[in-house]
Amino acid sequence: MNKSITNFAALIFFSIPFLVNCQHDDHIGYKGEVFWSAKNKHAHLLYNRAVSSQSHITWGTGNxxxxxxxxxxxxxxxxxxxxxxxxxxxxxxxxxxxxxxxxxxxxxxxxxxxxxxxxxxxxxxxxxxxxxxxxxxxxxxxxxxxxxxxxxxxxxxxxxxxxxxxxxxxxxxxxxxxxxxxxxxxxxxxxxxxxxxxxxxxxxxxxxxxxxxxxxxxxxxxxxxxxxxxxxxxxxxxxxxxxxxxxxxxxxxxxxxxxxxxxxxxxxxxxxxxxxxxxxxxxxxxxxxxxxxxxxxxxxxxxxxxxxxxxxxxxxxxxxxxxxxxxxxxxxxxxxxxxxxxxxxxxxxxxxxxxxxxxxxxxxxxxxxxxxxxxxxxxxxxxxxxxxxxxxxxxxxxxxxxxxxxxxxGGLGIAYTKVSEENLFKKKLSSGDLWHSDTDPLFFEQFKKLKSQKSSIYKIFGEAKSEEQLFEMLNNNSDYKITREDAQIIFDVLHGYKKAK
Ligand SMILES: [Zn+2]
Missing domain, CATH: 3.40.720.10 (Alkaline Phosphatase, subunit A)
Structure with missing residues (x-):
């Protein structure tokens, strides 16, 4: 089981650079289309990828x-x-x-x-x-x-x-x-x-x-x-x-x-x-x-x-x-x-x-x-x-x-993330040692933002009529913020799905 998880993680890892190039955004990327039964699920996935660096939330599936x-x-x-x-x-x-x-x-x-x-x-x-x-x-x-x-x-x-x-x-x-x-x-x-x-x-x-x-x-x-x-x-x-x-x-x-x-x-x-x-x-x-x-x-x-x-x-x-x-x-x-x-x-x-x-x-x-x-x-x-x-x-x-x-x-999880060398967490301890870590455990201050959501994503996705509206609605209803570029990508997927339907 561990091995397949590692392989899967490797797959995601190697897919990301390609997607980043396409989308010019570190936070966006598909996890593997095979896991998503309907096209509109991509929009939920994209939203979650957009806030993942803040929320650390991971999903295994929509099933x-x-x-x-x-x-x-x-x-x-x-x-x-x-x-x-x-x-x-x-x-x-x-x-x-x-x-x-x-x-x-x-x-x-x-x-x-x-x-x-x-x-x-x-x-x-x-x-x-x-x-x-x-x-x-x-x-x-x-x-x-x-x-x-x-x-x-x-x-x-x-x-x-x-x-x-x-x-x-x-x-x-x-x-x-x-x-x-x-x-x-x-x-x-x-x-x-x-x-x-x-x-x-x-x-x-x-x-x-x-x-x-x-x-x-x-x-x-x-x-x-x-x-x-x-x-x-x-x-x-x-x-x-x-x-x-x-x-x-x-x-x-x-x-x-x-x-x-x-x-x-x-x-x-x-x-x-x-x-x-x-x-x-x-x-x-x-x-x-x-x-x-x-x-x-x-x-x-x-x-x-x-x-x-x-x-x-x-x-x-x-x-x-x-x-x-x-x-x-x-x-x-x-x-x-x-x-x-x-x-x-x-x-x-x-x-x-x-x-x-x-x-x-x-x-x-x-x-x-x-x-x-x-x-x-x-x-x-x-x-x-x-x-x-x-x-x-x-x-x-x-x-x-x-x-x-x-x-x-959903296979809901919360995962830690890694930070770059220049962003290392450091603290000088009373013992004289210098504690440091390159791992962001999802600090409680960030986790508490989960509580701020005021509307379901489903409702917002259903009501937003434009990229701008989607951007505003998502950001007004949650303390995990997305960029205009994120909103554009999510809206295109939502819109494409509706058109295809
Ligand atoms: Zn059930």
Whole structure:
């Protein structure tokens, strides 16, 4: 493995002089086209190369990787003890189901695409800021289990969200794209379904679409995660008390807009969105007939009575806005913390146990876009949600709280860089020795700039109409600055992609 990395590094090294000559910029260069599935990814790569001398951020890919993922758990020891060390992702499903059979509440949080490096961003940030208050990732791992989870499929090294979430929910490993069915195509029982069968109240919370791979693997059964119209219909067949997320476009009839439905009349940010169904079915009426209260914005969520029995809150046609972009005042969307807090309030009932799966799905999306600043904000939000859940767990000890991820996305890394002889770092020590180094470790002052990003790169790339606008938008929204020449190169790639499309 080391050898191939060395070869790869050599390849990059020898490619750079050529690209530098072409582009007259030290910071720009392709890493290897073979890693990028769509042409527009080059623009993200070029942006990252442009800021790499300041941020030291490196990306292996725009796809998922095999990197094992973190797990932390607190709660009754019997279950926590089984989640230590290097474990397979099916163990999470098996242990969760065991806890449910034993009458224990379960809060399962999945950071989609969250590898160790993603999780470490707010940890390094608090160290950079001399903040001794640990993150909830650390607190939970300190007092409970810390696990390293293997995410492979049944026959391959790298997984997708649906397959990994099926392992985590049903304890059953399978091929790519599979949603909680066995290798013969028959349904396997998920943790949520087991909980329902045993009289638990249940909940699903996500900032992605509720029919996306991760949440789907808890209630739907199909050989292909892309059959989201069908997956949406399978949600009605259940009696999940709390359903919060995005993706309502899959629930309204073909050709209609959200504003055609009374529940969405006041949600002006999203109500021009069109249906993504391929038939005339209106699933919202199905939920209403089953006794669900239907809500569409943060106000509705905050005003929900805690005695509400069943609620469907889908706050966007697709995924809920990224943490870095979200402005509740404008969009009316709740944050993951809002949804998590309300979900626990509604699920905590005197006479019943509960199971809830909470997904921080945008970590994966930002990582597919190689947008480290947006990932920082998304992981920070997950940390805040963990705080809400950890406080709940401490007050309700018969609760097993697990956080983990389905896989790593992007091969995110932070690497040191070398400086030239004349720029050596030097310091005269009290001992009389002269310390020196030619290695820039990414000084904390530079790292802290990661926090300053105010908009996702995706959004800026979508909105910039000229090189000048791109230059201004990128530099106004991040403390890692690019040059006009960088902006020109990035814009040309973006523009070329749009034209080709
Ligand atoms: Zn995923």
């Amino acid at each position: 998922h990787t095999s990197s094992p993922v973190p797990l932390g758990a607190v709660g009754p020891e019997k279950y926590v003890n089984q989640l230590k060390g290097i474990i397979d992702n099916t163990e999470v499903g098996k242990v969760t189901q065991q806890a449910i059979r034993d009458g224990v509440n379960v809060i399962l949080m999945i950071g989609d695409g969250m590898g160790f490096n993603h999780m470490s961003l707010p940890i390094y940030m608090r160290i950079a800021e001399h903040n001794s208050e640990k993150t909830y990732f650390e607190k939970i791992m300190d007092v409970g289990a810390s696990g390293v989870v293997l995410t492979n499929t049944i026959n391959g090294v790298v997984t997708c969200s649906a397959t990994a979430a099926s392992s985590i929910s049903a304890g059953y490993k399978n091929w790519m794209e599979i949603v909680s069915v066995d290798t013969n195509g028959y349904p396997v029982e998920t943790s949520l379904e087991l909980a329902e069968k045993l009289g638990y109240v249940t909940g699903l919370v996500t900032d992605a679409g509720i029919t996306d791979g991760t949440p789907a693997a808890f209630y739907a059964h199909t050989y292909n995660r892309n059959l989201e119209n069908e997956i949406a219909e399978q949600l009605i067949g259940h009696n999940i008390e709390v359903v919060f997320g995005g993706g309502v476009a899959k629930f309204i009839p073909k050709g209609t807009k959200l504003k055609d439905f009374a529940y969405y009349k006041n949600s002006s940010y999203i109500n021009e969105m069109f249906s993504e169904r391929e038939d005339e079915k209106n699933l919202l009426t199905g939920f209403e007939a089953n006794g669900y209260k239907i809500i569409s914005n943060k106000n509705d969520l905050m005003n929900l009575d805690s005695s509400t029995d069943k609620v469907l809150g889908l706050f966007n046609g697709g995924g809920i806005s990224a943490a870095v972009d979200r402005d509740t005042e404008i969009t009316g969307e709740p944050s993951l913390v809002d949804m998590t807090t309300k979900a626990l309030e509604l699920l905590d009932r005197k006479d019943k146990n509960f199971f809830v799966m909470i997904e921080a799905g945008r970590i994966d999306w930002e990582a597919h876009d190689n947008d480290a600043g947006a990932i920082y904000k998304a992981v920070e939000e997950m940390n805040n949600m963990l705080g809400v859940c950890y406080d709940f767990q401490k007050a309700h000890p018969n609760t097993l709280l697990i956080f983990t991820a389905d896989h790593e996305t």
